[in-house]
Amino acid sequence: MKQSSDRAATMPRRLDALIIGAGFGGMYALHRARGMGLDAHAIETGDDVGGTWYWNRYPGARCDVMSIDYSYSFSDEIQQEWTWSEQFAAQPEILAYARFVADKLDLRRDISFGTRATAVEYDEDAALWRITTDDGTTFEASYCLMATGPLSVPKQVDIPGADRFGGELYLSGKWPHHPVDFAGKRVAVIGTGSSGIQIVPVVAEQAAQLYVYQRTPSFTLPMRNRELTPDFIAHIKTYYSDLRASARHSLTGGVRPITYRPLFSVSPAERDELMEGAWQYGGLAFLGLFSDILTNREANEVVAEFVRGKIAEVVEDPDTARRLTPRGYPIFARRPCLDTGYYEAFNRDNVTLMDCLEHPIVEITEKGIRTDQGEVEVDIIIAAIGYDALTGAMLSIDVKGKDGRSLKDKWAEGGRSHLGLMIEGFPNLFVIAGPNGPSALANFILLNEQNVDWVCDCIAHLRANGFRSIEPRLEAEEDWMTKVRELGSRSLYPTANTWYTGANVPGKPRTFPVYIGGLGRYREICSEAAAGGYRDFKLL
Incomplete structure (x- = not known):
């Protein structure tokens, strides 16, 4: 048997x-x-x-x-x-x-x-x-x-010394199923893509000190999330079949407006008004403003420069704003990020931007992270370093x-x-x-x-x-x-x-x-x- x-x-x-x-x-x-x-x-x-x-x-x-x-x-x-x-x-x-x-x-x-x-x-x-x-x-x-x-x-942490860090080390893409306590802790976030941009404002409100290790500055737009009202939900459910039919045959598979209007077909004043409206509305409204954002480098640069200006408006310290400002690649050629209070987080006294373009990470030590400027001791490292x-x-x-x-x-x-x-x-x-x-x-x-x-x-x-x-x-x-x-x-x-x-x-x-x-x-x-x-x- x-x-x-x-x-x-x-x-x-x-x-x-x-x-x-x-x-x-x-x-x-x-x-x-x-x-x-x-x-x-x-x-x-x-x-x-x-x-x-x-x-x-x-x-x-x-x-x-x-x-x-x-x-x-x-x-x-x-x-x-x-x-x-x-x-x-x-x-x-x-x-x-x-x-x-x-x-x-x-x-x-x-x-x-x-x-x-x-x-x-x-x-x-x-x-x-x-x-x-x-x-x-x-x-x-x-x-x-x-x-x-x-x-x-998720990519594994490929920084020398990661295996000998004596504190808590977490991958954003394989987060533990138990609460992580940041209160009173010194925390480092490595990576400022979509995950890092979502993590930073939340941890900044809890940690004693937050160090943000930025390897490539990202363009991020305000999400401006909102609760859905009962009237709106009822409206959506009434017309869901029509909305879905439209979405299936759209460019992106969603109901976000899309235009066939090239950027340079409108006056500078009008396009600034359109971009300001999209910034205030939030979400990915920018992607529906102009048809050639991702095909015309000059048009792309106009939109990129508008967003760069917003970073300078939000971030109080000019040097921090400069280092947070993306350059050298087209806006939205990397996946667009949406945030809630990301740039504002850098106005907090307990948040420090660590620019890895100017000072790359050399190694992770038993107590923290070392760059060519020296070691920063931390209790928790969050690796928001993306995926294969x-x-x-x-x-x-x-x-x-x-x-x-x-x-x-x-x-x-x-x-x-x-x-x-x-x-x-x-x-x-x-x-x-x-x-x-x-x-x-x-x-x-x-x-x-x-x-x-x-x-x-x-x-x-x-x-x-x-x-x-x-x-x-x-x-x-x-x-x-x-x-x-x-x-x-x-x-x-x-x-x-x-x-x-x-x-x-x-x-x-x-x-x-x-x-x-x-x-x-x-x-x-x-x-x-x-x-x-x-x-x-x-x-x-």
Whole structure:
């Protein structure tokens, strides 16, 4: 009996579809797959659903997409039952929303939590994927859906001496699930991207002393978050279906206004008035002011200079304002940041800006952080140093396709795929919100929905027509990547050192693998690929 039990425990679990990840993409994929009658299961490294919003619990964590957009559209019942409290939801509310959806759809019964995929290998003879996890479990699935997310592998602290620091050291992207007490403490924050910019004002109010180690100054705009009134919520719920239809075919997947007006088509006085209005309104209203902000360097510089002027107005110390002011790269070529009191925090007596461009960090010591100016002793270090984005999560798994070909080799010069959905040489491997689609430039949840719907419709086509496998043709993949590169080269995005381009990870190929044609046009292209009988794919 014991031998029989051990053998059963080590036997692969056979499935129709295995989904890796239980963030918003993986949750919807599991729901859709089950609805098709597939024997589907998901595995998730975390102990609950939510993906990024399960891990990112740092002080001030908040979404920079409006909550009425950053939520599922596939179920009107969910839209009507859930009510957002703020225009830009905080992490606890977003995680509560993910849990609400998981409960509503009874998803957890088909998710293995605390489980990480270590190897994903294709068996060409059997036309199935064999997935091995860190606990030794093996799954065999006809279809493997990679819903690993674009921002799920935080960079580790790569500063010499980090392992010998005697105080508390935290990664913003893997924040502990217990409260962290900053009261009376000396705290250092390393990094001033989106996470650091959200962390600084909150910690500044609690810590005895806060040192902000800035490596690259960021452009950040005031969020000006507000509570949603009952009348507004009722209005949104009445017209949600119309709003969603518009969002799906928009550039960004949201209801934020977009214009076709070039900056230099209006007078200097008018554009200053427009920019002042956007600054006072808050959020990402700036991105809808002018059509050429990210294609015309001169227009971009006008907007950048306006924001630089606002920094000088807010920050009282001229030298601090100078060092906080970004130069040398286009505004919005790095992901736009939204803040609540970030620049104002530097007017506090207990906040000190440490400029790492002028004085780089040399090492982390037992007691603190040392630059070429000397050591600063601290009790807590918060590393808000970003992610190995877009490709990092998939490359953290040993993925092998036909003939044992490694995804690491395939992506040695950067992520490449057809439509951001499938990879030549890796049949029946589907990528949700992959690096070569609209990715970070679109509303992730609507992008996840569109990707999952396309994948599930594709699987239904295979099953209805007796095909065992599908993969893109090499020439189709190359044509798509050429289109992605050509569109990207017409913009200012590739000119900045960002996680968009992989420049934040030493040794990572420098590319800009994101489709910038907009979510609406991307949806049309994907639909055309399916309606055309998948002629850009090999079906066997």
